[in-house]
Amino acid sequence: MNLEGKITPEQAKRIAEHQRNVERSSRRKQISDVNKRFRRTGKNNRGHVRRKDWTDEAYRPEDEHDFDPLERVMPRDEQDRRRMVEEAAFQTPARDDATDETAATPLGRQGLVISAAGLSAQVEMDGEQVDCTVRGLMTELDTGFLNPVAVGDRVLVAEDGSGGWVVETVLPRTTLLSRPDPILAPRQLVIAANVDQLLIVSSWREPDIWLELIDRYLIAAERNGILPVICINKVDLIDDESEYHAALQPYVDLGCHILRTSAVTGVGVDELREGLEGSSTVVVGLSGTGKSSLLSAVQPDLQLRTSEISDFSGQGRHTTTRAQLLKLDGGGYVADTPGIREFGMAGLTLGELPAYFPEIDAVAAACRFSNCMHVTEPGCAVDAAAEEGLIPESRLHSYRLIWDELPV
Ligand SMILES: Nc1nc2c(ncn2[C@@H]2O[C@H](COP(=O)(O)OP(=O)(O)O)[C@@H](O)[C@H]2O)c(=O)[nH]1
Ligand SMILES: [Mg+2]
Ligand SMILES: [Zn+2]
Known part of the structure; x- marks a missing residue:
């Protein structure tokens, strides 16, 4: 963060570079090259199946709140009302x-x-x-x-x-991260203001890497003007390097900044420290992925309040919305947070969603229907491209899961 209240030219440069990378993603180019082929074939009319197995429920901690399942059976005007509140909340910084x-x-x-x-x-x-x-x-x-x-x-x-x-x-405020209140949703709580980086921590194992959560946080970062940094921790638990690279390749193609760390062996900790210095960073990710351990490795004397937060169970869930800003010796601040899926997603609309999946959006022009949402439509080029392995399966899966949750 920058106490003058503005993003520094260096940070602005990094954000711009990230956005350029996303646009220029080599995968995207590769995909658009084969667009014509799919335009002709227009195969794959498979129905979309709602799958829940990708998300490992066992690893979802207490402090996460699922999207309100009632929304699907809510009267239409109630959905509208909620949506308006969400939008108002998002647009009033x-x-x-x-x-x-x-x-x-x-x-x-x-x-x-x-x-x-x-x-x-x-x-x-x-x-x-x-x-x-x-x-x-x-x-x-x-x-x-x-x-x-x-x-x-x-x-x-x-x-x-x-x-x-x-x-x-x-x-x-220059930037803002919010989430729905656990009880009063969709009314929003501000989690952190004036943040310029979102450190997305996911462990490789224990708990297993959860790509959908990474994809959600990437959306949250982009739509709030915050630079995302993906941090894969517990790399000491990697036993198949090729599996690791395959899982991360979609993010390499998107031009994301990816750190590979282990709080146990110390791998990547220096790089992480450098990445945090001079910025204001919110650390997000499932509990147990090693966020606190990493921050302690970066700076042993950081007073981590996080155990206090994660040890807290029962009714006092509001405490999980608390975050604390910790000052880094090398300049800058970090705020550790509990894992929250809905971070920064308030007011996201179906129409906006494809823009956050550039590798999917790149193929959309070849879909039979111009308004194809790449979910159940016949002649969907995205489906076809995925079959050919040209769109990462995990990214398309995340896209469809999020699509399912957004109000129509
Ligand atoms: N093997 C391995 N274990 C780790 C690593 N980082 C953290 N842990 C362990 O993972 C557990 C959760 O770590 P913690 O920092 O509390 O995670 P947080 O909930 O995200 O803050 C602890 O038992 C840590 O010792 C790592 O890099 N490798
Ligand atoms: Mg912690
Ligand atoms: Zn389509």
């Missing part, structure tokens, strides 16, 4: 007038929110951490989110007159 207000009346000192829960927040100001309350003026109506202040927020803090501190204003 900050109060526009915040900067002007500051300029007009000096409301206080600027600080960075290190942790936040409800109407209390820990704020770092001039290297010092103070506990603050949050002025009750910032309501859900103003911000579109249930919580007024989140980790990573830059805020203005004033003395409350009795020795305490009050967060008066949240400065406009």
Whole structure:
């Protein structure tokens, strides 16, 4: 993160480079070369089968919340209402007038929110951490989110007159990651603000790599303007290198930045440390994949609150939405989080989905129907390309699983 509230030219360059890579993906080129062939054949009218076996339910931890299964049987207007709330939540990143207000009346000192829960927040100001309350003026109506202040927020803090501190204003956010509230969904909670990197941690084994979750996080990163970095941990448990490469090849083709780490052997930890330095990074991934271990390896004295979070079970699930910003010696911040599938997906529409799967979208022009969604339609070139091994099976699988969940 950058405390000036802007993405640095270096970070902007990296994001632009990532986006260019996605567009230029060699696989995509290869696919478009064979487009014509599929246009002619138009075979494969297989019906789409909803498969759930890919996702290993056994590894889904307590703190993950599935997409609301009721949505499918909900009355239409209720679906619409929920959708509108989601969209409003996603599109209201900050109060526009915040900067002007500051300029007009000096409301206080600027600080960075290190942790936040409800109407209390820990704020770092001039290297010092103070506990603050949050002025009750910032309501859900103003911000579109249930919580007024989140980790990573830059805020203005004033003395409350009795020795305490009050967060008066949240400065406009550059980026934002949110998730549906576990109980009040689809109303959204902000998980972290002003983040510039999303470190997607997946273990190779124990638990097995979960590609669908990686694909979801890639979407979340891209649509929120955050640079994704895929980190495959526990590479000490790889026993078949070719299997590893086959699983990761789709992401190599997309031009993703991929780290290969082991918190046990120390492989890749230096590279990870370098990647984190100078940025503000949110770490996401299933519990048990080694997020805390990796952060400890990067910097042994990081005060990891994560065990506290993952040990927490039972009714107090709201605690899992807490994240804490940890300061890195080399500059920058990291926030560890529990695994949340719906991260950053609020308001995603069916029509937008293909754009997040460029290797699928690249073939779409050859589908029989111009509005083909590549799910059950006859003459789908994506289906045909997948049969030929030109589209990674795992990516198409993720696409269809996410497609199934999006409101029509
Ligand atoms: N074999 C192996 N085990 C690891 C590695 N990293 C973490 N672990 C183990 O995986 C378990 C979960 O790690 P933890 O850091 O708590 O995961 P988190 O829930 O993602 O924070 C612990 O028992 C770690 O010792 C690794 O690189 N290799
Ligand atoms: Mg942890
Ligand atoms: Zn199609």
